[in-house]
Amino acid sequence: MPETPLMRDNGPVNHADQDAPAVPEEGQTKDSKGSRLHPRVTSFRSRRGALTVAQQESWDRQWPRIGADVSDHRLDAPSWFGRDAPLILEIGSGTGTATAAMAKAEPHVNLMAVEVYRPGLAQLLQQIERDEIPNIRVLRGDAMDVLENMIEPESLTGVRVFFPDPWPKARHHKRRLLQSPTFALIASRLKAGGVLHVATDHAEYAEAIAEAGNAEPLLTSLDWESPMTHERPVTKFEDKAHQVGSAITELIWGKIRS
Numbered sequence: 001m002p003e004t005p006l007m008r009d010n011g012p013v014n015h016a017d018q019d020a021p022a023v024p025e026e027g028q029t030k031d032s033k034g035s036r037l038h039p040r041v042t043s044f045r046s047r048r049g050a051l052t053v054a055q056q057e058s059w060d061r062q063w064p065r066i067g068a069d070v071s072d073h074r075l076d077a078p079s080w081f082g083r084d085a086p087l088i089l090e091i092g093s094g095t096g097t098a099t100a101a102m103a104k105a106e107p108h109v110n111l112m113a114v115e116v117y118r119p120g121l122a123q124l125l126q127q128i129e130r131d132e133i134p135n136i137r138v139l140r141g142d143a144m145d146v147l148e149n150m151i152e153p154e155s156l157t158g159v160r161v162f163f164p165d166p167w168p169k170a171r172h173h174k175r176r177l178l179q180s181p182t183f184a185l186i187a188s189r190l191k192a193g194g195v196l197h198v199a200t201d202h203a204e205y206a207e208a209i210a211e212a213g214n215a216e217p218l219l220t221s222l223d224w225e226s227p228m229t230h231e232r233p234v235t236k237f238e239d240k241a242h243q244v245g246s247a248i249t250e251l252i253w254g255k256i257r258s
């Protein structure tokens with residue numbers, strides 16, 4: 001992707017300390033040799049899908065202004081949105097039903113949706129265009145890259161992960177997005193007072209998520225009464241879960257300190 005004024009370079013790599021021990025600085029995501037401090041989880045399936053002609057046309061009109069491929073450049077969110085406002089990241093927005101509803105319900109926030117599935121993003125772009133929603137930007141690619149490279153530490157007011165893929169088979173659990181390293185990374189990107197909101201319809205994954213989130217020292221579990229939470233719109237995936245009678249678990253944490 002060509003560099004745009006929206007992106008800031010992370011700066012040159014400092015090779016001087018290549019032999020320094022890999023002690024992470026606050027907010028640092030790679031060690032002195034450039035290796036990831038958070039082991040990489042590939043949490044998504046590779047899914048193909050063509051865009052309809054109308055979706056492609058909408059994509060072509062809007063992508064240059066409100067879409068970007070995931071990169072390793074720091075994002076300058078205020079300049080991309082054209083205003084400085086509380087920044088919320090939605091991870092795995094799917095077809096964007098909840099994204100659009102949240103953006104309309106919370107016009108005072110800048111909402112960024114990251115998703116790997118292009119047809120899902122295309123549906124969201126169509127809805128943004130149809131409903132003239134001004135406060136959404138979309139990123140295509142792996143949310144782990146967004147968190148590690150594009151988001152400034154202590155910069156997010158909220159992170160929302162609705163119905164992450166549960167990877168139900170034990171041998172696939174390692175592919176789950178929400179594990180301890182991801183919680184640590186999310187916590188490092190939240191501002192003090194920022195909120196992480198997760199919803200899942202998978203009971204066993206809910207338990208694993210709760211355990212990992214509760215073990216993250218920078219986060220504290222919040223209940224529904226917290227004034228920091230928002231009303232979550234029903235997502236497309238949740239609609240399907242309701243149809244088969246699955247119970248939904250909501251998990252909410254606040255970042256207590258820097």
Ligand SMILES: C[S@@+](CC[C@H](N)C(=O)[O-])C[C@H]1O[C@@H](n2cnc3c(N)ncnc32)[C@H](O)[C@@H]1O
Nearest residue numbers: 043044092094115116142143162163235236237
């Ligand atoms: C079960 S769907 C839920 C979609 C939507 N949140 C909903 O509730 O309708 C999970 C979504 O997360 C996306 N996803 C999984 N891992 C991801 C990652 N690392 N980065 C971006 N998107 C991811 C998948 O492509 C998929 O669309």
